[in-house]
Amino acid sequence: MKLLRIGAKGAEKPAIRLEDGTIRDLSSVITDLGGDALSDSALEEIRQADLQSMPELDANERIGPCVANVGKFICIGLNYADHAAETGAPIPAEPILFMKATSAIIGPNDDVIIPKNAIKPDWEVELGVVIGTEARYVDEANALDHVAGYCVVNDLSERHFQIERGGQWVKGKSADTFGPIGPWLVTRDEVADPQNLGMWLEVDGHRYQDGSTKTMVFGVAHLVSYVSQFMSLQPGDIITTGTPPGVGMGIKPEPVWLKPGNVMRLGIEGLGEQQQSVRAYEG
Template identity: 60%
Template sequence: MKFIRFGEPGSERPGMVDSEGHHRDLSEHIFDLAGEALAPDVLARLAEIDPAELPLVPDGTRLGPAVARPGKIVCIGLNYADHAAETGATPPKEPMIFMKATSAWSGPNDPIRIPRGSEKTDWEVELAVVIGRRAKYISEAEVPDHIAGYAVMNDVSERAFQKERGGQFTKGKSADSFAPFGPWLVTPDEVADPQALSLWAEIDGHRYQDGTTADMITPVFDVIAHLSQFMTLEPGDVIATGTPAGVGLGVKPDPVFLKPGQAVRIGIEGLGEQEMQTVAD
């Protein structure tokens, strides 16, 4: 199944995508796509509903982030060897973890807001995983039972804030609109192998990133099991699993960064695409 949230920011309602690609309203069956409502058994129950019996969402209705604002956005840094190489970093011996502020949460087609004082705002297409069941000290074999679904996420990053302004990565990762998420939450039954998905990013029609999740240093299930040893993952938490080569920082000889007025398009095979414009904040 493919689940969506639609409506104005802060007033989104849950929905689903039918077999013909039409958006359907699920709000009579579930309050929102958040927390315990993301448990695998709840999503399985929703999947049994006949989409033809659900109201159609009017064409042109805004899509919000495919799940409600999570309790945590956990990101994995340098999880593709080619990305580590292009940025001059040494791949870590175990997953590098940093957090992204939940106030960065944004819809898949909402504008990316270039922060005041920004000189180096960058893009990062990433496979995101949404937790559906509380996970603590779980093994790799147990991970599939704890996943609600997968989605596209852009880990938008301001590199000067991240690398030149002191502190940890979070400072450069957390501006408003720096976590576009969606368009869909895709349930695991539609993702045969999370390590066999192509993912890409285009800026003004030029494809900069063109990779595959097969190139992850630490695979998705290992990442989640690893995280569960250090923190309890709650239903609705989101894990962004890293980005392949092709970010603006890695462009040679001169890095390329986002400026207001540009078109950004990113996507992952089977999980949909995001299309947005950059604007000044």
């Protein structure tokens, strides 16, 4: 299933995109697309519902973040061998974990705002893993049973804040609007192999990233299991799993940074596309 949230910011309705492209309102089945509504039983209730009888929503309405009330936004650093190479960093022996503020989350096509005092804003197309049932000390063999589905994430970064201002990476990752997610949460039954998905990102029509989840250092099942050894994963938590090469920081001979007026387009095979216009902070 392709699940989404549609409507004005703060007033999104849970919805499903059917194979004919129509969008149906799921408000009579679930209150929102988050928390317990992501469990296997809740997803099965949606599957069994008479979806064609649900009210049709305007497909041209704003699409909101595909998960409501995200509790934790967990990021994995340097998780693509070819991306680590372009940054000059060694391949990590264990997954690098850091957090991204949930206040960064926006819809997939909302504007991205470059934060005040930014010098080096950058892009990163990533596979997002949405947790559906609590995971605590799970083994790798059973890890995917705790996954509700997958989504596209643009893990936007301010490299000056991230790398040159000391401390942890979180402050370079967490500016408002630096976490577009969606358009859809695609349930795990529709993603046969999360380690075989093409992914890409363009800025103003130029393709900078063109990779595949095949080159992940640590696969999705390993990551879910690994993170659950350090913290419980709750329904609606998102793990964003790293980016392939082609980020602005790695462009030779000179890095390329986002600037007001740019338009980013990005997508992952089977998970849909995003498009964001870049604006300057006005405050």
